Amino acid sequence: MVRLITHNLLACHVKGCTSNNFPLALKDVQIELQEAEFNPEFVTNILPRLEWSALADAARQVGDTSLPAEQPEMMDDDLLRNLHHVLLEIHIVEGAMVCPNCKHIYPISNGIPNMLLAEHEIG
């Protein structure tokens, strides 16, 4: 399943596509919610490795508006819980991710993102 934590770490890698290639836009996605055990320490510690605005935007694209557009300076328990839900409990099952720059389409099928490229697209 493509969770939004994974989506936040994927960029387009078509040959020559090196700027504005992240975040990938979500297209025609079907989502499933699956409960995951809350680990506030993990959520807090992983944040510096993620890009907040891309995450908040991806959440909005799948109908979750619980994250503010800008990262707040202080994290309270409610916000950590919202982050936990957005990062780890929303699963994209079907759909696609589209590069904002070159418009390459990466399909998601049966919960698995297919990021393979054709030979001529490989840098």
Add this chain to the structure above:
Amino acid sequence: MIPTPDLSHLTEQDKLHVYDPAEDTFLFLDALEQDAEDLKGEKPLICLEIGSGSGCVSAFIGSILGSTNTLYLCTDINNRASDCTHRTGRHNKIPLDPITCDLARPLLKRLQRSVDIILFNPPYVPTESEEVLSAQLGRGISGSWAGGTNGMEVTNRFLETVEALLSERGKFYLVTLDGNDVPEIRERMFRAFRLQCQIVAQRRAGIENLHILQFSRVNR
């Protein structure tokens, strides 16, 4: 003793298309178990397995580190392997996040100096170069073993990107055999990337002499 992940959900069809754990896998698990306390102590946040196949190795390290403490990213060029990895995660209650791709390519931009543990049991069997090409393009089970010249053609492509991915405290585990020329790999990784290498496990399996190498940054 950490139990080997339960793979009873994999079907005969899965095993025709995806590498079934064998001696090399079990040596890999033994090496990780031996390092378990050190690995846990580092509190890794991101673990990345390249060529995860059945998902056995990631599910195993997940049972060492805990299901909620670490993100387990798993790549494979074989979409069927990604599916097996995913199911193995679910079956063993370790969330594994599979991505079908070549090595770590779509992750390179976002995971610069961010990965705490990298695991790679590569296609290391020496073959003709043509064989590695068709195996990688075919994206089937032969891609899990056909390694081309010195068994290093796929591994070498990944070795170029390892240092960029590893976090400050990151560790990279690689399965090799004698034919891969372990001394040359160690020397090259030190010279080009200042990564030091320890051989953390070694075992003879039939005609193969297998090693598990562990790389880390010199200036920690």
